[in-house]
Amino acid sequence: MSQALLTVIGEDRPGIVAAVTQALYTADCSIGDASMMRLGGYFTIMQVIDYSRDLGSVEMALDPAIKRLSLRVHLDPISSVAVAADQPNTRVTVYGADHPGIVAGVTAALAAIGFNVIDLESESSGSAERPLYVMVIQGYAPDGIESVRKAVLPLREKQGVEVGVHPIEAAVF
């Protein structure tokens, strides 16, 4: 089994996921971690696939769907690395009036303490006159949650946004 990272982008419409996954299934691929979501007016898929034949046959299997749905597709072979060691231990939530520099400011502060971003989701919403930005970051803070608080809480003043820092911990019952 070899692995590849498959990227699919197309104007959002019903049937994209079904067409792509059906094509992969017929090409003997199996789907691993996947992120499929609408961004703006586009539907995006990024997923790890395991394939047993060659990448050419995967592309061939996807071809009818690509043409019918006007998709842009990209396949990158990747080495089968073990699941990354770092599991998220901290969640940072940010929201406020949208303005340039929020993400750059927050992530620069996080990078400075060695925080590894594992998942970042953000959304611009609100009205045109009062745009609102919401961002949720999950990641691994090597020096613990207090280091994250120290790093990002000053941004409340500097960026004029609300910032929350929460532990990710689970109780096993």
Place this chain on the structure above:
Amino acid sequence: MTVLSILTYPDARLQRKAEAVQVFDDELQKFVGDLTETMYAGPGGVGIAAPQVDRHQRIVIVDVRPKLGDDCHGLMVLINPELVAWEGMAVGREGCMSVPDFTGNVIRAERIQVQAQDVSGRERSYECEGFEARAVQHEMDHLDGFLFLDRLVSRKTDLFRRKNYQKSQ
């Protein structure tokens, strides 16, 4: 006492609805002892339900002292438990001995009143809140064949691979 083996998902027996306990005898007493031992031996060690060890009776054991110290009810043996009152809602991350590798965000009542029988069949009533209330609700779900997976809303924000999963029987 014996540490019993734990059923893990996707074992269909975890989805069976458990039946009420009718007979309160020595055998029940011994089983509750074994179930308690099994709970303490588990990775969480704070709660267990009989269906998790393939006994489909309405028996739940909770002891959150490993997490909260003495600020709780200690060992609770809840037989034929019923939630008689609940209020408040809180989101919390849960894992389960029967679902290795994953944890998920689940909404539970913050405060509950639970009525149950003890191992001798005597009626008991407990008021629980916070972590202890969450543990009781999680274990009581097992009696109706529910896992925390049944209560997730969004995979993206609610389900996480669990780290440091130590052992399951």
